[in-house]
Amino acid sequence: MTEMFAxxxxxxAVESGTQFSPKFDADGLIACIATDAETGQVxxxxxxxxxxxxxxxETSIAHYWSRSRGKLWRKGETSGHxxxxxxxxxxxxxxxxxxxxxTGGTGANCHTGRKGCFYRExxxxxxxxxxxxxxxxxDELLFDPSRVYGG
Amino acid sequence: MTEMFAxxxxxxAVESGTQFSPKFDADGLIACIATDAETGQVxxxxxxxxxxxxxxxETSIAHYWSRSRGKLWRKGETSGHxxxxxxxxxxxxxxxxxxxxxTGGTGANCHTGRKGCFYRExxxxxxxxxxxxxxxxxDELLFDPSRVYGG
Numbered sequence: 001m002t003e004m005f006a007x008x009x010x011x012x013a014v015e016s017g018t019q020f021s022p023k024f025d026a027d028g029l030i031a032c033i034a035t036d037a038e039t040g041q042v043x044x045x046x047x048x049x050x051x052x053x054x055x056x057x058e059t060s061i062a063h064y065w066s067r068s069r070g071k072l073w074r075k076g077e078t079s080g081h082x083x084x085x086x087x088x089x090x091x092x093x094x095x096x097x098x099x100x101x102x103t104g105g106t107g108a109n110c111h112t113g114r115k116g117c118f119y120r121e122x123x124x125x126x127x128x129x130x131x132x133x134x135x136x137x138x139d140e141l142l143f144d145p146s147r148v149y150g151g
Numbered sequence: 152m153t154e155m156f157a158x159x160x161x162x163x164a165v166e167s168g169t170q171f172s173p174k175f176d177a178d179g180l181i182a183c184i185a186t187d188a189e190t191g192q193v194x195x196x197x198x199x200x201x202x203x204x205x206x207x208x209e210t211s212i213a214h215y216w217s218r219s220r221g222k223l224w225r226k227g228e229t230s231g232h233x234x235x236x237x238x239x240x241x242x243x244x245x246x247x248x249x250x251x252x253x254t255g256g257t258g259a260n261c262h263t264g265r266k267g268c269f270y271r272e273x274x275x276x277x278x279x280x281x282x283x284x285x286x287x288x289x290d291e292l293l294f295d296p297s298r299v300y301g302g
Contacts (some may be wrong), residue, residue: 003281004278004280004281005279016263018284018285019284019285020273020279020284020285031182035191035193040186040191041191042184042240044242045182045184053279054278054279056275057274057278057279058278060276085275088273088275089269089271089272089273090271090273091196091268096196096268110243112167112243117243118241118242118249119243120169122208122239122240122241122248124207124211124236125208126208127208127209128156128205128209130156130157130158132171133170134169134171135169137240
């Protein structure tokens with residue numbers, strides 16, 4: 001594959017420059033945070049490989065690498081919940097990306113049928129123990145996963 | 152170390168239950184997204200190991216694992232930019248955390264002196280190439296890193 005991104009430069013170039021040199025980990029992946037353009041809520045965390053990132057940049061539609069399925073994944077290809085990318089940012093050391101997205105279909109981003117994947121809160125303020133309980137928040141089901149993905 | 156978190160249960164228990172069973176990767180780490188409580192912007196991406204997560208939960212002050220320094224890292228221990236955790240959420244498969252934070256000192260979260268780490272935008276809408284240029288956004292310096300961290 002022809003090089004799509006600039007090679008990693010000096011520490012200063014990576015952190016203070018205008019050159020885009022995304023850092024892929026040992027598995028060839030970069031971490032991606034997706035927030036909803038309307039609500040600002042974090043709706044998903046996923047990974048891209050270089051191909052997924054290039055396709056995302058070219059098409060403005062989010063593509064990821066599915067670690068569980070080991071394949072390129074055009075978000076929404078099965079469910080219709082395509083993510084149109086409003087903006088894409090990179091962090092200081094260029095090993096994480098932040099996508100602001102507008103999601104198609106019902107607007108759900110989580111395969112469980114919810115708007116986002118972060119629908120449970122962890123209690124804080126005392127030492128954790130195995131009996132601690134998560135509480136559900138933003139828990140509305142926007143679609144029925146069994147109908148979309150099968151039984 | 153005594154077990155602090157519940158063991159991973161069935162797929163259904165992990166995604167639909169109230170049991171907190173964070174999944175740490177092969178390096179013992181879990182991905183963490185931090186957003187600012189006031190602006191809602193993503194300000195940082197980092198990792199926690201089990202100890203950092205337990206300390207974060209117990210104290211409501213964000214602790215991370217510094218991969219570059221290979222040590223537990225109480226955010227703000229050098230700079231005073233402590234992150235008070237307003238809420239902590241976990242995603243569907245419990246391998247990512249979302250912290251909403253209020254940051255002390257100048258309110259900066261990035262070691263470069265900025266409010267957040269995502270201060271550069273990647274152009275989208277055409278195929279990437281090594282010459283593409285990032286543009287700076289939310290670029291204000293809230294502190295001088297050379298004064299805080301040394302030359």
